[in-house]
Amino acid sequence: MANAGGPIIEIEALGKTYAPGTEAEVRALRDVTLTIGRGDYAAIMGASGSGKTTLMNLIGCLDTPTTGRYRLDGVDVSTLDVTTRAHLRRDKIGFVFQSFQLLSRLSALENVMMPLVYGSTPRGERRARALAALASVGLEARAGHRPTQLSGGQQQRVAIARALINDPPVLLADEPTGALDSKTGADVLALFDGLCRQGRTVILITHDANVAAHAGRQFVMRDGEISESRP
Amino acid sequence: MTPRDVVQLAMESLRGNLLRSTLTALGVIIGISAVIVMVAIGQGTKSELDRVMSSLGSNRLEVMSGAGRAGGARMGAGSMPTLTEGDAQAIKREIASVAYSSASVRMSAQAVAGNANWASTVLGVEADYFTINNWQLAGGDWFAARDYVGAAKSVLIGQTVRKNLFGDEDPIGRTIRIDRVPLRVAGVLAVKGQGGFGQDQDDVLFVPLATAKRRLPGGARIQGDFVQQITVGAASAESVGEAETAITELLRQRHRIQAAGQDDFQVRNLAEIIQTRSETTRLMSMLLAAVATISLIVGGIGIMNIMLVSVTERIREIGLRMAVGAGPLEIQLQFLAEAMAISLGGGAIGIALGVAGAYLAGAATALPVHLSPGVILLATGFSLATGLFFGYYPARKAAQLDPIEALRSE
Numbered sequence: 001m002a003n004a005g006g007p008i009i010e011i012e013a014l015g016k017t018y019a020p021g022t023e024a025e026v027r028a029l030r031d032v033t034l035t036i037g038r039g040d041y042a043a044i045m046g047a048s049g050s051g052k053t054t055l056m057n058l059i060g061c062l063d064t065p066t067t068g069r070y071r072l073d074g075v076d077v078s079t080l081d082v083t084t085r086a087h088l089r090r091d092k093i094g095f096v097f098q099s100f101q102l103l104s105r106l107s108a109l110e111n112v113m114m115p116l117v118y119g120s121t122p123r124g125e126r127r128a129r130a131l132a133a134l135a136s137v138g139l140e141a142r143a144g145h146r147p148t149q150l151s152g153g154q155q156q157r158v159a160i161a162r163a164l165i166n167d168p169p170v171l172l173a174d175e176p177t178g179a180l181d182s183k184t185g186a187d188v189l190a191l192f193d194g195l196c197r198q199g200r201t202v203i204l205i206t207h208d209a210n211v212a213a214h215a216g217r218q219f220v221m222r223d224g225e226i227s228e229s230r231p
Numbered sequence: 232m233t234p235r236d237v238v239q240l241a242m243e244s245l246r247g248n249l250l251r252s253t254l255t256a257l258g259v260i261i262g263i264s265a266v267i268v269m270v271a272i273g274q275g276t277k278s279e280l281d282r283v284m285s286s287l288g289s290n291r292l293e294v295m296s297g298a299g300r301a302g303g304a305r306m307g308a309g310s311m312p313t314l315t316e317g318d319a320q321a322i323k324r325e326i327a328s329v330a331y332s333s334a335s336v337r338m339s340a341q342a343v344a345g346n347a348n349w350a351s352t353v354l355g356v357e358a359d360y361f362t363i364n365n366w367q368l369a370g371g372d373w374f375a376a377r378d379y380v381g382a383a384k385s386v387l388i389g390q391t392v393r394k395n396l397f398g399d400e401d402p403i404g405r406t407i408r409i410d411r412v413p414l415r416v417a418g419v420l421a422v423k424g425q426g427g428f429g430q431d432q433d434d435v436l437f438v439p440l441a442t443a444k445r446r447l448p449g450g451a452r453i454q455g456d457f458v459q460q461i462t463v464g465a466a467s468a469e470s471v472g473e474a475e476t477a478i479t480e481l482l483r484q485r486h487r488i489q490a491a492g493q494d495d496f497q498v499r500n501l502a503e504i505i506q507t508r509s510e511t512t513r514l515m516s517m518l519l520a521a522v523a524t525i526s527l528i529v530g531g532i533g534i535m536n537i538m539l540v541s542v543t544e545r546i547r548e549i550g551l552r553m554a555v556g557a558g559p560l561e562i563q564l565q566f567l568a569e570a571m572a573i574s575l576g577g578g579a580i581g582i583a584l585g586v587a588g589a590y591l592a593g594a595a596t597a598l599p600v601h602l603s604p605g606v607i608l609l610a611t612g613f614s615l616a617t618g619l620f621f622g623y624y625p626a627r628k629a630a631q632l633d634p635i636e637a638l639r640s641e
Contacts, residue, residue, distance in 0.1 A: 090556020
């Protein structure tokens with residue numbers, strides 16, 4: 001693994017401006033500097049409009065910054081083309097979304113297997129890997145169920161299994177409990193806690209202080225600027 | 232992503248929308264089956280035409296004695312002989328674009344051999360006649376040069392005549408009587424089959440022109456040097472038209488017809504007549520080609536339309552696939568494969584329907600039908616091209632989506 005000893009995420013003076021030079025110009029991020037180490041459990045909080053979604057898109061390599069530099073696992077993302085960024089996402093980042101983003105026509109197992117098509121996993125190994133990932137979130141018994149046949153908490157666990165399928169070093173979760181009641185939300189967060197204990201870097205994007213409290217490091221975004229709150 | 236993955240992804244999403252996919256393929260199905268029927272009939276007609284043309288002898292012109300006058304009443308073509316053996320010789324001698332010519336007389340006669348008899352046509356011809364008309368020998372010999380000069384009592388017979396007069400026996404050297412004149416069978420001609428107008432070309436007997444005119448009572452009625460018809464072989468297929476003009480000019484001159492006077496003969500270009508007859512089939516083929524083109528375009532637009540709808544419907548799926556690591560090329564391949572699967576599937580059904588349709592059309596209209604593997608290949612190529620062409624834009628549109636926007640959309 002490249003740069004095995006260093007931090008997994010290094011962000012230096014990152015800025016993102018939408019519609020620059022026009023009247024609609026929005027400076028969503030201003031000069032954000034942030035370092036997250038391997039195995040860190042981080043939460044990024046902030047109200048809507050604070051820039052936390054923009055930061056998440058940049059960390060997730062879905063977007064490119066206007067200024068500054070972002071290194072993910074030693075790779076400078078700022079300059080990569082769209083295809084290389086896609087492959088970097090595949091290898092380094094597991095996404096968990098508030099609305100689960102499962103494909104309704106596929107079974108739980110097929111949803112978990114879906115990202116493997118874009119990697120180099122031989123066809124014969126995909127099923128076994130997906131079953132193992134489902135087992136790690138306690139849903140091996142539901143492999144053949146469609147998303148509509150699963151509860152919200154179960155759906156989010158399927159989504160987490162899908163995020164883990166390529167064994168990425170970073171798990172990036174955007175309001176993962178936002179669509180769940182507090183009991184199932186707590187179950188999902190317990191799952192993240194366990195994953196972090198196993199050495200995976202977990203980043204939660206949330207507006208909920210109770211969710212953020214699970215993380216060892218807490219950052220707050222306000223008007224496009226970030227600060228770490230020391231508990 | 233392996234090619235198998237691409238195909239599997241496409242099939243998965245098409246299965247999810249089976250009815251819609253089938254309806255979308257309908258345009259291609261109709262277009263491809265029209266292509267198959269069109270080409271099958273077109274090729275069938277062409278090979279049938281080629282067969283008829285080669286049995287007729289290509290490059291062939293016929294000069295008929297023109298409408299004569301009996302009192303004030305004009306008689307039909309050939310009713311009064313105006314052509315002479317000398318005309319036939321002059322045509323060959325003086326016109327460069329003419330390679331062969333043969334004067335001929337024709338009569339109906341009852342041919343008798345032993346106990347059998349058969350009503351047929353007797354043609355008195357010159358040696359070039361067989362070359363111009365592409366006759367082949369099945370057995371025996373052609374007439375010798377001295378047979379033509381000496382009015383030998385020899386006859387060549389067609390297969391139909393042989394069958395009816397001799398059955399399975401060998402006719403060579405046997406005697407046939409025509410109007411009580413005994414003629415020795417010199418040879419039997421090879422089968423020629425149906426002519427361009429459906430007549431049996433093998434129901435015929437040939438004698439040297441001199442024999443017909445001097446020895447047979449039927450031929451002797453045509454007096455002096457006159458003949459009913461001159462058959463001309465042009466030097467090449469291209470020079471047929473040129474020869475036609477030259478013959479008309481030469482004969483007008485030889486017959487001393489004034490500039491304002493009417494021809495007392497007719498030059499007929501049989502190949503032209505038969506080609507005109509094939510015009511109908513050509514028109515039908517063109518109509519089918521138009522149908523095929525239009526339905527392939529309409530079918531392609533249908534595919535494009537449905538693929539655009541599909542991209543819009545599945546915009547979040549596309550965003551998700553991009554988030555988990557699909558590059559633009561992989562997204563484009565997936566959607567292109569879906570479009571190609573629709574058009575190739577439609578093409579396969581269209582080929583099956585087209586083959587069935589071609590045979591049905593052949594049976595119903597008696598049009599000749601010819602199906603070659605090339606047609607199937609052509610149809611497959613057309614459906615492939617349709618899918619590629621009309622699937623490219625929607626697939627590209629999907630590939631260019633921004634994953635953030637796509638994930639956020641409802």
